Amino acid sequence: MTSISNKTEKFLEEGSWIRKMFEQGIALKKEFGENNIYDLSLGNPILSPPKEFFLNLSKIANEKNPSNHRYMPNAGLDETKAAIASNLNKSTTTNINKENIVITCGTGGALNVALKTLIDPNDQVIIFSPYFVEYKYYIDNHSGKTIIIGHDENYLPNFQQLDSAINKKTKVILINSPNNPTGVLYKKETLTKIGNLIRQKQKQFNSEIFILSDEPYRKIVFDNLETPNIFEFHDQSIIATSHSKDLGIPGERIGFIATNPLYSQSNKLINGMTFWNRALGFVNAPALMQRVIAMIQDSAVDIKSYEQKRDFLYSSLKKIGYSVIKPEGAFYMFPKSPIPDDVKYSEMLQKNKVLVVPGVGFGAPGHFRIAYCTTDEIIEKSIEAFKKTFDNIKR
Ligand SMILES: Cc1ncc(COP(=O)(O)O)c(C=O)c1O
Incomplete structure (x- = not known):
């Protein structure tokens, strides 16, 4: 007992x-x-964190404006969503707007909200080893089934395994690039291959399969490389991320979800995610931080x-x-x-x-x-x- x-x-x-x-x-x-x-x-x-973080933090705190600290729409402040969308648009031609954004309590919050919105009990979520330790728990939180796929010698997905693992119960393919724990970046070729394979399987099973891209390290890339925007590779795609690492503020619990504007049911997704942001108990992401990050989307x-x-x-x-x-x-x-x-x-x-x-x-x-x-x-x-x-x- x-x-x-x-x-x-x-x-x-x-x-x-x-x-x-x-x-x-x-x-x-x-x-x-x-x-x-x-x-x-x-x-x-x-x-x-960059100096602009501290500057804006003290400026906003010193406004001593009580309304800055109240409840707000569950998806977050319009000005913050607009600033995030405009920054994301630098990496894509898909034309993201504020209606594609839900502000969350970090990437952890974003992933839980996205998974809760997408999966029914026993739907399959594919992850790739080596994987972030919490994935299995996040998937279980929403009664999903975790399917683990191996890697090749460069720690990229084993495509043979992926091909045979996708079936009609597959709802989400969860990727993480740049990767924890390997530091590997999924480049254009890898993302194109994943997108092509998914579309082939969607046709075969008459289903929808989402790429959920976990990318808190998106801005932390070296050798003048850039993290490709997943929206360029598959319409049913969602970004889950945060400023924990790129602004160095993991304790502040601020991140966001972005949905692909090319996906025809993006609105439905956003409504679902906004609901779950509330109903999972996050309600809305921290108000003060939302105001700060709206001012410093270009900083790192x-x-x-x-x-x-x-x-x-x-x-x-x-x-x-x-x-x-x-x-x-x-x-x-x-x-x-x-x-x-x-x-x-x-x-x-x-x-x-x-x-x-x-x-x-x-x-x-x-x-x-x-x-x-x-x-x-x-x-x-x-x-x-x-x-x-x-x-x-x-x-
Ligand atoms: C791959 C990956 N995903 C998600 C997270 C969670 O980050 P956050 O602090 O934004 O919730 C981390 C944190 O280390 C991570 O490494």
Whole structure:
């Protein structure tokens, strides 16, 4: 007999090893001091939000206008939706307008609202390994069925598997680019292939299959690359994103959903999502933040600084001998574990004071994830530990 549901019990148990690792990390920090443990396990960015963020935040707070802080339409403020649409239009010719936008409590809120609106119980949602840990829970929240597809050697979707997995119950294909945990960017060729395959399957099954594009790292891309806009590749497509990473404000819980204006039932989608934004209990995204982000859609954290961190970490790990794909965006790296057991290797790294997350947590055992959204000092100091752990393996 227990007070919590069997499902909660099961999910907590599934995640217990990751909690154990985090707890061990906290204990290590207590023992040796924060700065002597090289914590590369958390995607909590340390870069400062841009100065325009602080300027507008204090300006709006100082207005001391009570109506700034009241309830509002559940989809958000018109001026904010218009500013978001105009910024998104720089990456597409589809002509997004404010009626295509719902402002949400981060990407997490956006994904839950979108999935709730789209899926009936047992509808299938396809995700690709390695995947963001929360996807399975978000899909389960709305009684969907998660189908996991593997990857090729570049961590792009395995198209053969995808082809045979899509059936008449498939409602959503959830993609994430730039990707957490690999840093891989889905380029035009990959998105064209996904779009073509979906349209072929829609015809075959006389169904509608949506691409739900999870893209909180859209602006964090390197080497002068750009994140293609998914609306160019499939009409039934939805963007779910936030300013957690590009403005460095994950604690403020502000993001949005955009629907493709080329989709004939876009209005219906927006009505559904607006309803669920309310009925899932979010009601509306934080009012103060909506006013701030309306003013700074063209701003971002110092993306060059992430690129420099990537360059340093990537070349250092390669020099040691790690096998790793060079990330093109986000702030993660996903090296192969030099031993098959990634949990064991992560524990070995932990003994040398580096904290990472084993790949099994992302559905890709045999790897580990490094989050390099931390200080240069911590990254630099971690290199010796990566080398020591690597060199200690008996080969
Ligand atoms: C791939 C991915 N999706 C969604 C989220 C959730 O982000 P948010 O803070 O916008 O809810 C994260 C956060 O790390 C993420 O990495």
